[in-house]
Every structure is written in C-alpha cells, then in structure tokens.
Amino acid sequence: MSYTYVSAPVSVLTSVSPNSGPAAGGTTVTLTGTGLAATTAVRFGATPATFTVVSDTHLTAVAPPGTGTVQITVTTPGGTSNGLSYTYSGAPTLSTISPNQGSTSGGNTVTLTGTDLTGATSVTFGGTPAISVTVLSATQITAVVPAATAGPVDVTVTTPGGVSTLPKSYFYVSPPVLAGVTPPAGPLSGGNTVTLTGTNLIEATAVRFGVTPATSFTVVSDTRITAVVPAGAAGLSSVTVTTVGGTSNPVSYTYLAAPSITTLVPNQGSTSGGGTATLTGSNFAQTTSVLVGGVPTGFTVVSDTHLVADIPAGAAGPVDVTVTSPGGTSAPAVYTRVASPNI
Numbered sequence: 331m332s333y334t335y336v337s338a339p340v341s342v343l344t345s346v347s348p349n350s351g352p353a354a355g356g357t358t359v360t361l362t363g364t365g366l367a368a369t370t371a372v373r374f375g376a377t378p379a380t381f382t383v384v385s386d387t388h389l390t391a392v393a394p395p396g397t398g399t400v401q402i403t404v405t406t407p408g409g410t411s412n413g414l415s416y417t418y419s420g421a422p423t424l425s426t427i428s429p430n431q432g433s434t435s436g437g438n439t440v441t442l443t444g445t446d447l448t449g450a451t452s453v454t455f456g457g458t459p460a461i462s463v464t465v466l467s468a469t470q471i472t473a474v475v476p477a478a479t480a481g482p483v484d485v486t487v488t489t490p491g492g493v494s495t496l497p498k499s500y501f502y503v504s505p506p507v508l509a510g511v512t513p514p515a516g517p518l519s520g521g522n523t524v525t526l527t528g529t530n531l532i533e534a535t536a537v538r539f540g541v542t543p544a545t546s547f548t549v550v551s552d553t554r555i556t557a558v559v560p561a562g563a564a565g566l567s568s569v570t571v572t573t574v575g576g577t578s579n580p581v582s583y584t585y586l587a588a589p590s591i592t593t594l595v596p597n598q599g600s601t602s603g604g605g606t607a608t609l610t611g612s613n614f615a616q617t618t619s620v621l622v623g624g625v626p627t628g629f630t631v632v633s634d635t636h637l638v639a640d641i642p643a644g645a646a647g648p649v650d651v652t653v654t655s656p657g658g659t660s661a662p663a664v665y666t667r668v669a670s671p672n673i
Contacts, residue, residue: 338408341365350417350490355395368406375400419491420446431501433576436477449490456483480504503575506530515584515656520561536572586657589613598666603643616655623649
C-alpha cells in the first residue's frame, strides 16, 4: 500500500483590523491574506483564539485576554503563517479637563489629562462628539468642544482599551446679555462709574468701551456690574462684557465734551433777580444743571448751542455762571448784579 505526501502551501497574513483592543479581550478582528481556507488554529502570541473562516482570503477571530504587543499567527496543514502585530491597550482613565467650562456655542479647545489615552477614537461631551480630537501622548488629549445647552455634562473618552468618563466635569455657560448702562454718558476723560445691567454677568472677565478695557470693574451679581469708564473720544461707544460664555451684545455709551459758554446776554441785572439770560456756546444738549453764583437755577435747553437760564436774586457784584452736563462743567461766564439806585 502506497502513501502519498501532498504539498500544502503555508498561509500568508497581510493585514489585521483593528490591530489593538482591551486587555480583557473580546475584540473581533478581521485577518486578510492567502491560504486561509484550511485554517486549523489562530493564536494571539501563544494563546489560542476562537475563529471563523470566511473565505480563503478572510477570517475573523475573537481576541483572547492579553497584555502588551503580541503576534497573531494562523496555522494550516501547510504550517504556521507570518505574524501580524496586535496591541493590548490598558483601559483609559481621565483625571482632569482644562479649562472645565466654556460657551454654549462651543468651538473652544480643552485639554484632557489621564492615562492610557493613546489611540483614543472619540471624546464626547454629554454624549455629543467633540468637533475634533488630537492625541498628544498617552497622558494627554486636546479636543474642540461641541455646542450644547447650558449646564454640566459628562466627558467621555474611548480608546481601544475601553471607556473612561468624568461625570459632570465640563460646564456650558450661557453668553452674557446686556440690557443697559447707567448713566449712559460721561466725560471724555473717563473716571466716572457706571452700572451695567443684564443677565449671565457673574463670571465677567472683561468690560470694554469700544476696544478699550474699563479702568476697573466689579461684579456685583449675575445681573449687575459696576465699571470705571476709561478715557475716550467724543461720540458713541459700544460697551460689552466678556465671560467664559462669550461676549455680550453691545449697549451704547456716549462720551461728551464739557459744555463751553461763549456769550452771556445780558451779562448784568438787578440784585432782585427775576430775569433771564441767554447763554450761547456748545455741548448744551444734555445739561443737567446751571449755577449762578454757586446756586442752582432753572434753565431751558433751546439747542446744543443755546440755553436760557433764570437769574436768581443776590448781592450786588460779579458771580460765576456755569453749565454742567455728563461731559463735565464749563469754564465760568461772569454775570454782574447791580444794586438799584437810591433816590
């Protein structure tokens, strides 16, 4: 009786996908190559794996538990194939996220710190995938935050080794909203204090008049901030508040030049008062007071260049007349009271 030796080809592996997984095993991988139809064993290192032959060029195998990087091999009647590398990854752990808050509009970049982060495949914020993820090292990842509604969310990272979650570790902050500024005008030199009202102001990091930072500011509550106005040019300026939630809508603040008196007609009158004088000049539109000899008097603003002031009674002699607005106080004009002649 004769016995015939049959030459069987050795299988060849060309790729494995995925090429990594958790140390606990259980990952299904696909092996491609040639001569796989007669496979009798698949091993991860020295550990056998369960497998299913799909065709002569494909088979699937379930990774057994393991550590480190091992070689996957296939055995057929023709022998054992070449090896392909498969890496067992440790389960990731997250320890910190910085910064840990940002705008509901997202778009900012945060840094996640932990262990076994290499090969991270996703980062989610409250279940929403990050816009992008960059693995810097086994202990650090950066992620661009997606948009979401205000409040705390879980941050989760997924790697081939598993999943790690930091509960309620990132806080979405609504952007600030401004309702108004009081007073709404002031001098070119600044230095006056205004009150800003609105919502979501509690974490203000900056207050600006146009592009110029406020000289200083104090957050009084979530709805109120006081700010010392910086110097500025005459005209309207937009006031904004910035927090970690973003920059607010602008509200208008007007820088005003101080009033200036050119003429005072008449510039003299009786000590008994009762008359009026017409002042011409500039920047009278927002006049808040007129003083005659230091005493407040009634007045009517006719235009930005004209106003009429009441002249109160007083002792004979010259007195200063000044006009005050949010922009400041004018240089004085002189009004002279003349005593009535004695008969």
